[in-house]
Amino acid sequence: MPAKILIIEDQADIGALISLNLQNLDYELEHCMSGAEGYRRAAGQGYSAIVLDVMLPDMSGLDICRTLRQQGNTTPILMLTAKKSEADRVEGLELGADDYLTKPFSVRELQARVKALIRRASLANDSNRPELESMPLRFSALLIDIDRRIVSYEGKTLKLTSKEFDLLLYMASYPGKVFTREQLLNAVWGYQHNGFEHTVNSHINRLRNKFSHAGASLAYIETVWGVGYKFSELEQAS
Known part of the structure; x- marks a missing residue:
C-alpha cells in the first residue's frame, strides 16, 4: 500500500x-x-x-x-x-x-x-518484518525497542515523534555521558541546523512530560547545569 x-x-x-x-x-x-x-x-x-x-x-x-x-x-x-x-x-x-x-x-x-x-x-x-539483531535497551521499567522504534514504560507505549525517539535513543546509548546541546543537535538533527540549540531543550521537555504522564517517577534525562544533559546512570537491566 x-x-x-x-x-x-x-x-x-x-x-x-x-x-x-x-x-x-x-x-x-x-x-x-x-x-x-x-x-x-x-x-x-x-x-x-x-x-x-x-x-x-x-x-x-x-x-x-x-x-x-x-x-x-x-x-x-x-x-x-x-x-x-x-x-x-x-x-x-x-x-x-x-x-x-x-x-x-x-x-x-x-x-x-x-x-x-x-x-x-x-x-x-511494520510489525511483520523479521526481527533484526539490535537488542532493546531497558532501564528499570523503561524499554527502548530500537528495531521497531517503540518506547514503553511499564508496558505502556509512549507516543514519540521521530526526533523525540532519535534523541532519547542517542542519549540512552551512552548512559551517564554528558552532552552539550550543540552535540545533541548535530547528532540528531544534523549540522545544517547549527544555531538551533533551543530545539534540544524543547524536545527534552516534551520527553520528560511524556515520561511523567506515563507514571515514571525516575528522572531518566538529567540536566547538567552549565553544560547540557545526560541520560541517567540507572542500572541497565539485563
Whole structure:
C-alpha cells in the first residue's frame, strides 16, 4: 500500500510542483490550500507524512504543528519556510516538526527529505518484518525497542515523534555521558541546523512530560547545569 502524504500549501503552483514530484515516487497525495482544512485532515491521522507550509492565510503552519503535537499526533512533519524566516524554522523544530525546507527548494532535496521521514516512520509501524539483531535497551521499567522504534514504560507505549525517539535513543546509548546541546543537535538533527540549540531543550521537555504522564517517577534525562544533559546512570537491566 503506497504511503499517503498530506500537502498543506496555499500557493497553487508550489502545491502542484510538490504533488507532481512526489507522485513520481508513487505516493498517494492529498493537497489542500486552507490551513483549517489541512488541520482537520491531519487530525484525522492516517497519513505517512505531512508537508506543511508555515505561511497560510487562515491557520498558520506553526499553529497546526503545535496543536497536532499537543494532541499526541506523531505523524512526521516537513515544514516549508521562506528563505529568510529563520525564526519560523527554529520555532517549527521546537514545536515538533521533524525537518524543514526553505523556499525555493530543489526537487531532489524535497524527495529525499520526504523519503527519509517515511522510512523512519515505517520502522515503527511494520510489525511483520523479521526481527533484526539490535537488542532493546531497558532501564528499570523503561524499554527502548530500537528495531521497531517503540518506547514503553511499564508496558505502556509512549507516543514519540521521530526526533523525540532519535534523541532519547542517542542519549540512552551512552548512559551517564554528558552532552552539550550543540552535540545533541548535530547528532540528531544534523549540522545544517547549527544555531538551533533551543530545539534540544524543547524536545527534552516534551520527553520528560511524556515520561511523567506515563507514571515514571525516575528522572531518566538529567540536566547538567552549565553544560547540557545526560541520560541517567540507572542500572541497565539485563
